[in-house]
Amino acid sequence: MADHAILAGKRVLLVVAGGIAAYKSLDLIRRLRERGAAVRAVLTEAGARFVTPLSVQALTEDTVYQDLWSLTDESEMGHIRLSREADLLVVAPATANLLARMAAGMADDLAATVLLATDKPVLVAPAMNVRMWQHAATRANMALLESRGVRRIGPNEGVMACNEYGPGRMAEPMEIVDAIAAIFAEDAHRPLAGRRAIVTSGPTHEPIDPVRYIANRSSGKQGHAIAAALAKLGAAVTLVSGPTRLPDPPGCSVAHIETAREMLAACEAALPADIAVCAAAVADWRVDTESDRKLKKDGGGPPALALTENPDILATLSRPGKRRPALVVGFAAETGDVLAYATAKRTRKGCDWIVANDVSPGTGTFGGSDNTVHLIRADGVESWPTMPKDAVAARLAEAVAGYFAGK
Template sequence: MHKTLSGKTILLIIGGGIAAYKCLDLIRRLRERGAQVRCVMTSAAEQFVTPLAVGALTADTVFTDLFDRQDEHDVGHIRLAREADLIVVAPATADLMAKMAHGLASDLASTVLMAASSPVLVAPAMNPAMWTHPATRRNRDTLSGDGIAFVGPNAGEMAESGEAGEGRMAEPLEIVAAVVRLLDDRPKPLAGRTVIVTSGPTHEPIDPVRYIANRSSGKQGHAIAAALADLGATVRLVSGPVQVADPPGVDVIAVESAREMHDAVHQLLPADAAIFAAAVADYRPASEADEKIKKQAGGIDAIALAENPDILASVGNHATQRPRLVIGFAAETQELAENARAKLARKGADFIIANDVSHDSGIGGAGGVMGGDRNRVTLVSKDDADRWPEMDKAEVAVRIADLVARHLQTLTT
C-alpha cells in the first residue's frame, strides 16, 4: 500500500447517523495510507458506534465532551482543530451541516469546526427527503461558498426499509480518494495529460427486457480511472452499466451498448493515452424485438448475432488520432500470455493486461475476478510478459497509473 498520507494528521468528526459504522473501515483505510487519525464523536454518533471501537482502530483517545476537564485544561478543542492537516466530517448529518453553516458551537464537534484553520471535507449522509430539503440545500451552498469540500452523497438504498435516492454516505475508499486529492503534495506526473478509460460490461438488447451481457463489475476500470486522476490526469471514463460509484474527479460518460461505447470513445479523441478495461460484448442480436419475446413450448428460434465494432482495434490502429499509449485488457481462461500477445499485435496496442478469469483461478473470493475485489494480472508487451502478484484491484490500478506516467514521460524525453 502506498503511504500517500504519511505524516498527515486527519481529524475525523463522526456524526450521528447509521452510516457511522462505515467510519470504522474509513479509519483503517486512512491508517493503511500512513495517516494519523484522531476522532471526535457527537453524542448521537455514540448511539451507532462506540468510542471503544473507534479508539481501538485509531490507537488514540476519542474525544466526545466539550467540557472534559482533562482535555480542556489547555483549550483542547482549539488544539484538536489546529493540529490537524485536514478535518473530515463523516457522516455529516443535516443537523451538523446546519450548525456548520450557521456558525453554531454547541458541542465539541461544532466547536472544533468553528476553530478550524485547516481544510474541511464533508461526507453528507441523510434521508433523501432531508438532503433535498431547501434548508439543507441552502446550507450546502453556504458551506461550499465558505470553501468546504464535499464528497457524495451517493444514490442508492437507504437504511430505512423501502427508501432509496440520493443521500447515502460516500464509501470509505471514495472518501479516502478525496482526502488524498486534498492533501497529497506529491508531484502530479500526469498533470496536463488526457486519458480515456473504458469500464464495465455492455448490454446488447434482445428485446425490451432481455439483453446479452457478461459478468464485468467495472471495479477494475473504475479503480484505474481514480488512480490516473490521483496522478493529475484529466480522465474521461466511458462506462457501461455498473453498480459501483463514479470515481471522484473523473468525467463519466454512461453508455449501454458496444456501439454506444465505440462512438463515445471516438468522440473523445484525441487523447494522450487510452486504457480499455471494459468487457465489451463481441456480438449483439442482429435485430432487437420491439415486444418481449414470449416463452414458447420447445424453445424459440435461434437468435441471429451480428459482430460488434472492435473498440480497442479501432483506436489502436487509428490512422490519425491514435493515442501515444494504448493499453488493452484480455480476460482469459487458458494460455494467458500467448493469447494476450496475439491480441497485442492484432489490436495495435502497446500493452495488454491479461487476467485469469477461470473458475479455478482462486482469485477474488467466491465471485472470482469478475465482481471480486482482487486481481492477478500479467502485463504483456511485444518483448515481455511480467506476471504481477495477486493484489487488491486498487493496487493493480495504482501500478497501471504509474506505468502510464512513466511511459508518457519516456515518450516526451
C-alpha cells in the same frame, strides 16, 4: 507522524459545526498555524453556541464567517470565492446534521453552501453520540459522501459527553493534522496532471428483445478501480461504463451506456485523449435484428438468432491517426494459453499494452476482489502477483505515469 513541512503555506477552510467537540477545533487551528498553514473559519449557528467567534478569530487572525446573507461579506468575499480560495476544506466537528445536509446537497446556511460550491478536497471529522453514528441514515450518508471523494478521519471510540461509550468521539487535533498533511502529500503526487484519459469498464448488454440480452460476466470492479487510480494521479478521466452495480468513482466524468455501439460512440466523443484503457468486457456479437416484442415459446423450437459482430473498440482507438491516444491499453480475459493469446491480441489490435488475466471458472476473477495479471508490452512481459483489484489499478496507473515521464 506525517511530515508537517508540507503544511507551510497551505490554506485551510475550517467549518466548525455545533457539538461539544467544537472546543477541539480551537486547538486544531493552533496546531495548523504552528506548522505554517493559513486557517480561515466558517462557524455555524450551532457551532457558535459552543465556541465564540472572538476565540476563533483570535486564533485564525482572520475574519470568521457565519452568515450567508451578510452583505458586507458577500460584497468582499463571496461564498464561491470563500470555498475555492482554500486548498482544503475541513469539517471538524462534522455533526450528523451537517453530514446529512452535505449528502443531500443542501445549501441552507453558509457552511453547507461553501461545501456544495467547492471544487477542492474535503475532509470531515465526525463527532456525535454513538447511536447517531451507528444509525443507518448516518452510515448511508457517510458512505455516499465517501463515494463522492470526501475523506474521513475518525470518529474515535471512547466515553462521550453523554456518558455513553463507543465510536463517536471526534479525532484528536494532531490526528486531524496528520490526516490533512497526508492529503496534501498525496495530492502533491500527481504525475498525470494535464493528461486526459478514457477508461472503459463493465459489460455491455446487447438486446435480443425488450427483456433479454447478450452480455459478458464482468462486474466492472477492475475498470472502475483503474479510472479512480488514474484520477488520483491527476488525470482528467472519462469513464465509459456498461451496466454495473458500482458507484461512480470519485473525480471522474462518467458516461453510462448499454451497448457496444454506445460505448464506442462515448469513447469517440471523449477524444482527444492521451490515454485509453479498454478494460470493459464488450460483447463480441449482437443479434442482427432486435425484436421489438418479447420472443415467445410457441412449441416450434427456439428462434434462430442471426448474430453480427460488434464494433472493435480497442482496435478503433488503436488505429493510427491524429486522434489516436499516445498510450492505448487493452485487456485480454482468457481461459487458457493466456500469454500466447494476449500477445497475439496486442499485435492484432495495434494497441501499446495488453493486461492479460485468467478468467477461468474457479479463479474468481469475474466479480471477485482480486486479480492476477500479466502486463504485455513490446519489450516484454511483467507477471504481477495476485493482489486486490485496487492494487492492480494503482500499479497500472503508476506504470502509465512512468510511460509519460519518459517522454
